Amino acid sequence: MAAMWMIRGDGGRLYDDFRDRNIAAIGWAQLATEAKPGISRKALIQIYKVLQPGIKDASAVSGASQVYRFVNEISIGDTVVTYSPANRTYLVGRFTGACQLQLDLADQGMSLTRPVEWLALEVDRDKLTSASRNSLGSTLTVFKVAEDAQKELLALATGNAVSVTSKDPVEDPEALEDPLRGVEEIAFERIKDQINSLDWAEMQELVAGILRAMGYKTLVSPAGADRGKDIIASPDGFGFEPPRIVVEVKHRSARMGSNEIRSFLGGRHKDDRGLYVSTGGFTKEAFYEGERANVHLTMWTLDELARTLMAHYPATDPETKRLVPLRYFYVPA
Incomplete structure (x- = not known):
């Protein structure tokens, strides 16, 4: 061979x-x-x-x-x-x-x-x-x-x-x-494996938990038709106080394309802030669509999701930690 x-x-x-x-x-x-x-x-x-x-x-x-x-x-x-x-x-x-x-x-x-x-x-x-x-x-x-x-x-x-x-x-x-x-990079890939093993509902709860650890209060949509939003995050928890962050979570192996990004952006108010999470990644066209959007949009692949979780992990609540249990360890710099 x-x-x-x-x-x-x-x-x-x-x-x-x-x-x-x-x-x-x-x-x-x-x-x-x-x-x-x-x-x-x-x-x-x-x-x-x-x-x-x-x-x-x-x-x-x-x-x-x-x-x-x-x-x-x-x-x-x-x-x-x-x-x-x-x-x-x-x-x-x-x-x-x-x-x-x-x-x-x-x-x-x-x-x-x-x-x-x-x-x-x-x-x-x-x-x-x-x-x-x-x-x-x-x-x-x-x-x-x-x-x-x-x-x-x-x-x-x-x-x-x-x-x-x-x-x-x-x-x-x-x-x-x-x-x-390379132990840090290897561990990071293992963490992504662990995150990716979550089902869709757990992934939605994980994203909401990360946003809470970042200081926001969240409203999570129930399963079913969500009209382009899975989570609403804001300082007051109701979306009245800016910024109002509208979150879409796609947990699938396929990359999200420009059509999905346009559909998400089409339902947003001009004062909204968008967060689109795709564990399968995005196409080049999707990133281009996000960059030219009139609404401020942040796009998270599994990489960004994992890095943000790690950055805010100490502040996450017990429910979020149970979804992805991690522990710190030290190596020589």
């Missing part, structure tokens, strides 16, 4: 760019011009140390090794996957060409690119087994995907189902240079 590589462009921010441009890419602009095919890993590490005086040995090894892999170890025909933390989806494809230097894309974090033929079907993170989700949690930009996770991703991306027998995960030695490296 051909190798599968995870390429996390700028932590997932470049997901749409990868798909739209039919590429996978990495940054490291300072190393890009030196990372020529055939260069040794050792040489690239030394160059990195010269270009970045004072860099820690472990950071130089990790960074240069990932650039080396992207340039020299990936083969045409290998499979590739990238992840969108905002949408919680994986995009799967196949490398179709050699590494190319793209200095015109350096400021966008895509100094080195490889052409990719992406499959049309995206893979929902929640459809993967917990073992595969955990194995894909590394925060490295470039790493090999475990065989079981590879089989799952390829099957789901082609509309099939697969049963796998979990094996002990093989740790990437580069990820073990610092056992605590």
Whole structure:
């Protein structure tokens, strides 16, 4: 079986760019011009140390090794996957060409690119087994995907189902240079998994609980036709005292598009403030619609929802804490 590589462009921010441009890419602009095919890993590490005086040995090894892999170890025909933390989806494809230097894309974090033929079907993170989700949690930009996770991703991306027998995960030695490296990002993904497992009614209560922790009083709509609003939040609890925040909560895997945003905005008063929560994310067109709206609109993906919960968690009430139980722990800074 051909190798599968995870390429996390700028932590997932470049997901749409990868798909739209039919590429996978990495940054490291300072190393890009030196990372020529055939260069040794050792040489690239030394160059990195010269270009970045004072860099820690472990950071130089990790960074240069990932650039080396992207340039020299990936083969045409290998499979590739990238992840969108905002949408919680994986995009799967196949490398179709050699590494190319793209200095015109350096400021966008895509100094080195490889052409990719992406499959049309995206893979929902929640459809993967917990073992595969955990194995894909590394925060490295470039790493090999475990065989079981590879089989799952390829099957789901082609509309099939697969049963796998979990094996002990093989740790990437580069990820073990610092056992605590990336622990915050990994924990954040686990928190999002926990939030996403809530049903719709619980998700609505979670959003209301976060708003209460932020100092608002809330009115939650009962189940059924809500005429474009699930929660009303305001300082007085009735919506008489500004700001009056009208909240729509969509808890589904599909991204919300421009039509949904227009429908939500169409029922708003000019003095309303809108909050649209979509755990499945938003399309580019939806964000554009929100930016040009006459009513002030904030759009939360699962990422923003989780970060806001974490920021206000100490002030949340017991009911909200029961929905998503979390605890603090400390690591060296």
